[in-house]
Amino acid sequence: MAETSETLLLRAPLSGVLLPLAAVPDPVFAEGLFGDGVAIDPLSDTVVSPCDGVVLHLAATGHALTLQASCGAQVLLHVGIDTVSLRGDGFAPCVAQGAAVRQGDALIRFDVERVARQARSLVTVMAVANGHDFPVAARTDAVLAEAGRTVLLQLRPAGAAAAAAPAPRADVTDAAALRRTVTLGCAGGLHARPAARARAAIQGLEATVALHYGGRQASLSSLVALLALSADEGATVDLVASGPDAGAALDAVARELQRTDAGEEQAVFPVGMAPPPGARSGELPPGGIAGVAAAPGIAIGPLRWWRDAAPEPDQAGLGAPAERATLRAALAAVDAQLAHDSAAANARGASAEAGIFAMHRALLEDPALLQAADPLIDAGKSAGFAWREATSAEAAALAAMTDRRAADRAADLLDLGKRVLRALAAIRHGASHAEAGVSADVALGGQPVVLAADEFTPSDLIGLERTRVAALVMVRGGPTAHAAIMARQLGIPCLVALGSALERLPDGTQVIADGDHARLHANPDEHLLAAAASTLRLRAQQGQADLRVAHAPASTRDGVHVEVAANIGSLDDARHAVAQGADAVGLLRTELLFLHGEAAPAAEDHTARCQAIADVLDGRSAIVRTLDIGGDKDAAWLRLPAEANPALGLRGVRLAQVCPQLLDDQLRGLLAVRARPPLRILLPMVSEAGELLHWRARIRALAAEAGADAGIEVGVMIEVPAAALLADQLAEHADFFSIGTNDLTQYTLAMDRCQPHLAPRLDALHPAVLRMIAATAEGAARHGRWVGVCGALAGDPLAVPVLLGLGVTELSVDAALVPAIKARVRKLAHADCRKRASELLRLASAAAVREACRRYWPA
Missing domain, CATH: 2.70.70.10 (Glucose Permease (Domain IIA))
Incomplete structure (x- = not known):
């Protein structure tokens, strides 16, 4: 130029x-x-x-x-x-x-x-x-x-007179002019943002407005003149307006100038992430493919197609007895692998993923599949051929149904069939039946790939190595598909329903997978690549910056301290929590220490495990939840009876009432731990004051028996609606509350949190759940008790200001989230959170709450 x-x-x-x-x-x-x-x-x-x-x-x-x-x-x-x-x-x-x-x-x-x-x-x-x-x-x-x-x-000047045009007049001398005095509420005073917002607020109105401050004045039409006033936060300025719409203009400008930063509308997309070209208009740039966002995030890399690795079975068998025995051996091997995968998912807190594998185990036990396969084996077919025909026929019947849930079950059945075929092939070749999933070398030239498939299944993703896969993209599928759920829990961007346009892309195509805006960009130009790379770099920089100050306390802009603690389930988790700057341990899931053992833990086992963790915490406090077994967490050594609905059955303290020795042993073990400050005990699934009083008395008796401190703090986990509604009664006898939003949400909304089909609707920001949290905080406040949140909602940046506004003073999150949540707290004004949170309780849905949160406090 x-x-x-x-x-x-x-x-x-x-x-x-x-x-x-x-x-x-x-x-x-x-x-x-x-x-x-x-x-x-x-x-x-x-x-x-x-x-x-x-x-x-x-x-x-x-x-x-x-x-x-x-x-x-x-x-x-x-x-x-x-x-x-x-x-x-x-x-x-x-x-x-x-x-x-x-x-x-x-x-x-x-x-x-x-x-x-x-x-x-x-x-x-x-x-x-x-x-x-x-x-x-x-x-x-x-x-x-x-x-x-x-x-x-x-x-280029718009007209010849532009350069010589006089500055806009600031004085408004009309005798009929309207006047108003306002105090600047925006942090930093009248800087670029509030000045531009104030000018935009009167666009379309027939009015002229001037600001008077410090003996000077500036027209609202001149941003530079407004900035030159140098009016600081809290300054009192006079507004003078004239014209037919003077009143409306004064109202609009006053509203903008009195807004606080905490309540400003800011971009709803993540820091550094630009809406892609056409995102607002619905148009796509060249090479853009619209899909459905199943997991958020952005990734850049070459496309790599994942092909179905299920082996082709021989048609002819080696005799019915041998084939039938081989099939049952394969089914047992797959069942063992599913049990292992489910336990591993539970151990890392991925309950939805664990539920998927548990459901696959139930499918595996369906007698109809064996009944369909056995006649084919008797007719001389191989076990693999018979199993494939049986599962394919059943899946086809389900897929033909109009019920989406039945169609999803068809996909699960085909995935299960693929697992069994792999196990059969391994048995025939004398190999291990362990599945590699996508842990094979999928990288292209050493660069992480955007892995593509017609539709991924859970078994495809077993052993997925996060460093090799930047994103997942699918031709078909939906955001509630099991692979999508697993992608979200792994933190991998995921796009589904990209259609035939994705099918036409060959291996090696450079792509940007944008899970924030549901777009896949094929062969992006240098501008899109630069913007995406900048986004990734900014997010990485932000993460590093948050970590550098993570060991400092977190307080809101108006000085309210918030403890940010970590949820842990092992000694390694405790070390990670300390490294990430956690102020404390807000939830030690003790059942994860013993869930996969061969026998119930003795008192000495509890002492040894918890003492090691207390030593690592080096003076940080720890809240220890007593064994929360039942529901989706089953211990083989306990031999619990089968329940039609385990989530509503023997869990937490209910199980302890049936098996009192189990909790007695744990309490004896915890009372023997030497920690400063002392451990705090948290009782799960309490629903009334009588349960709390019973176990408080038992703790005092065991402490007296051991000569231990009887003043140990005892808290209640608020996870059933009854506890939230009776919080004032519980707070009379509890030392603190910790809200488990995962269970509280499923019980309030009557939605099983292990049911993949309900995952999109199981949102803890639902107004009904927020009212339960508000009731808990109000009940606690009547007796001077503090309230924490240890459920997943505490780690949602969008939810943090809502929780603080409702009266929560402690947030316990996965250790990796501690730095970001502390940074989030520091950017909030507690007074604004309190004001806005009460408004959210009147909204009609979780979606409405989330949209309001994006406007009030962009994450």
Whole structure:
């Protein structure tokens, strides 16, 4: 782009990756409210002048300034998002307001690492504040910019008089003008975001508005003039409006200026993630394929097709007795493998995945399958041929049904058939029956791949190595398919229902799998690749920044401390929790220590395991949940009777009432642990005060018997609606509450949390569940008890402000989530959380709550 007397070239103020404004994680810039321009993900630490000009305004915090070129164009340079809240920390201006600068002169230096640790994003904006007079005539196609060299934008005056046009008049002298005094509520005062929002608020109204502050005034039509007022947070400003819509304009502007940062609308997409081209309009860029998002996240890599690895069985058998024995051996081998997979999933807390494998075990025991296979074996067919025919026929009948659940069961049956065929082949060849799944070498050239299939099955994903697979994509399938559930629990982006367009892509095709916007981009151009790579890098940087400060306490912006603890199930988990900065252990799932043993644990076993964990915690407190066996957690040594509905049967303290020695042994073991501070005991599945009083008395008696401290704290796990509704009665005798939102949600909504078909609807942000949490907190408050949350909801960034607003003061999450949840807490204002949370209780659905949370507190 060549500069002429009628154009202005704006060069890169920083070196870095170029992004469209739509990629900026702030709607004021992303939606062009401040003006047209460009964004840069910086790779340098010095902002240089994009053109010759004068510094019209320099923010007191040093994070932003506005230049005016000789032609009259006003150019805002804004480093990072939410950086005004840093109050200048990490920024060093190189110029003063009013200074004349030349293109390439240093304007602002900033400490990249320091700012990145505290700000929401480092993405830097260059925008034309008076773009109506100086529209963008051309922009660069480059992906990378070099500071002071790369021409990014070419501006051309809209008219000959644009350069000489007088500044907008700020005075409103009409005697009929309306006036109002407001106090600025926005953190950082009247900076770029609230100024742009206030101007946008009166678009379409017939009114002129001026702000008066400190003996000066500025028209709302001039953003630069508004910034130059330098009105700080809490300042009192006067608004003067005239025109037919003056009243509405005053209301709109006052509302914007009094909003707090915590309640602002910000981008609903993740930090650094731009909506893809066409995401808002429904159009797709070339090579784009629309699908259904089954698991969030973004990944870049070559496409690799996963082909069905089930062996082709021989048709002829070796005799009915031998074939029948071989089939039953294969069925036993697969059952053992499913039992192992289910136990492993339970051990890592993946209950939905465990439920899938448990359901497959039940299918395996279906006598109809053997009854269909046996006649074929008697007719001389091989076990493999007979089994394949039996399962295929049954699956075809199910798939033909209109019931989606039946169709999903057909897919499960085919997957099970594939497992058995693999086991049969292994038996015939004398090999191990263990399944490799996609742990085979699927990487292309050592690069993690985007793995594609017509439709993945659970057995395909056994042993999946996260470092080799960047994302999963499928031609068919749905977000409730079992493979999709497993992808979510593994943290792998997943797209389904991509259709025939995916089938046409060959191995090795470079793709971007965007699980946040349900898009697959095949052979993406350099702009899309750069934006996706920038997103991944920003997220990684954010994770590293969160970890660096994870060992510091977490308090809200208005000074309310929140304990962020870890859920653990082993000694290794305890070590990981300490490394991730957990303040404490909020839930030790003791059943996971003993679930797969050969006999019930003795008191000494409990002491040894818990003492080792207490030693690793090095002075951090720990809440120990007593054995929560039953439901989806079965211990072979306990020999529980079969139950029609285990989730409503013998679980937690109910089981202890039937097997009192089991809990007595555990309590004796816990009382013998020497820890500072002492362990806290948490009782699961309590539904009334009588149960709590019984076990408190038992703890006192066992402590007296052992000469131990009888003052050990005892808490109640709130996971059934009865406990939530009787929280005031329980709080009279409990020392604390810990809410298990996983079970509380399933019992409140009457939805089995191990039922894959219900997974999309089993949302703990349902208003009914939130009312249970609110009732718990209110009951606890009456007796001065504290309330924590140890369920999965505590680790959902969108839910954190809701929980704090409802009165929760402790969040216990998977150890890996501790740094991010602490960072989330630090960005919130507790007063705002309390105000907004009460509003959410009146909404009609979980979807409505989530949408409101995205508006109030974007994650």
